[in-house]
Amino acid sequence: MEHVPFDEAERYEPEAGWGRAALAGSDRFTFEWFEKPPGHASPDHDHENEQVCVCLEGELTVHTEERSVTLGEYDSVHLDAWETHRVENATDERAVGLDVFAPGRGFDFWTDREE
Template sequence: MDVLSTEDARTDEAVPGVYLSQLADGDEMSVQKFVIDPDEAVPEHSHPHEQAGFVTRGEGVFVVDGEERVVTVGDSYVVPGGEAHRVENRGDEPFEGIDVFSPPRTDPDWRD
């Protein structure tokens, strides 16, 4: 069994105001913590990985095919692999949570 503390995880500023920490990863999935500052966004993108998440702080807006879906503390969500999406923080506090990717997303393109 592997254990990785968030304090020991590598955190990158993927785009301005968006911080992603790669946490545990295994053969079938990986875990990532995200923090999106107020008035910041993850631009539209897609990836082959299915993405399931859980919100721990704040509120975010997912935009998929022009449709907006608001998620807040305690909500979970799934973004199918290959589906283009963006995420915005329109609130006054950071938007934070945990994402699980399958297959593992251990070498994301935002690190390039």
């Protein structure tokens, strides 16, 4: 069993106010808690991992090339591997979510990213 206390989780802040924390996981799947400040959107991106995004607090809008969907508290969306997307907090309040990736990944997706 792997226990990861939230206050001891590995953290990464890709941009000011956009924080991520690595929760328990494995090379088969990972869980990342994240917060987005008001008005923030991740850049358009894709990755080899399938992804489920769950909104835990506030509102998150997930944009793909085909459509956009706004998630309220506890709503979720599944993204296929290599599906181009971005996640936006279009509100004036902080939003919090949980990403699940399969296969698992680390923060190197963001730290090693070429713009």
